[in-house]
Amino acid sequence: MRGIPRRPLKDRLMEKLVVVQREYETPCWKFIGARSSKGYGCIGRGGQGNLVVAHRASWELFVGPIPDGLFVLHHCNRPPCCNPQHLYLGTNQDNMDFMVACGRASRDRFRGAKLTELEVGEIRFLTTEGQLTLQEIADEYGIGTSVVSNIKLGNTWIGVEPIEPAPPAPFTDEPIARRV
Numbered sequence: 818m819r820g821i822p823r824r825p826l827k828d829r830l831m832e833k834l835v836v837v838q839r840e841y842e843t844p845c846w847k848f849i850g851a852r853s854s855k856g857y858g859c860i861g862r863g864g865q866g867n868l869v870v871a872h873r874a875s876w877e878l879f880v881g882p883i884p885d886g887l888f889v890l891h892h893c894n895r896p897p898c899c900n901p902q903h904l905y906l907g908t909n910q911d912n913m914d915f916m917v918a919c920g921r922a923s924r925d926r927f928r929g930a931k932l933t934e935l936e937v938g939e940i941r942f943l944t945t946e947g948q949l950t951l952q953e954i955a956d957e958y959g960i961g962t963s964v965v966s967n968i969k970l971g972n973t974w975i976g977v978e979p980i981e982p983a984p985p986a987p988f989t990d991e992p993i994a995r996r997v
């Protein structure tokens with residue numbers, strides 16, 4: 818990075834997001850860069866090894882500082898989503914695990930193992946269901962169409978059964994309206 822001005826975090830975050838329409842009035846902004854084992858996006862804040870959680874970065878960029886002791890949680894229950902309208906502050910300690918998870922993502926990011934077995938199952942389901950094109954599926958998961966094609970044809974990930982992608986979990990506090 819010597820001598821190269823680093824582009825603003827907001828620009829780098831936005832270009833790693835794809836819009837995925839779910840059943841809410843605003844779409845999920847799915848992070849397609851390096852992800853932790855739990856599916857949280859990880860993005861460099863500047864400086865070597867300084868990865869931060871993408872949806873926390875999104876909150877800070879679009880909403881404001883995160884008070885000490887609070888976590889940024891998902892209404893849409895989709896860990897890679899960075900749409901600030903789908904995020905809220907809470908105290909859920911379960912979310913502690915993403916703090917350490919990004920360190921692991923930084924080690925794994927060049928190994929090419931971008932997909933989890935669950936995601937492969939979902940891709941296999943979507944390719945057989947036929948509602949989305951290979952390109953649309955590739956965009957949703959942040960991978961190339963050849964990867965989708967190989968999963969569809971059974972050339973890779975042999976034995977992973979199709980899994981219907983889960984809808985977002987219901988939530989009680991509702992700043993985002995469901996689509997009708």
Ligand SMILES: [Zn+2]
Nearest residue numbers: 845893898903
């Ligand atoms: Zn979302």
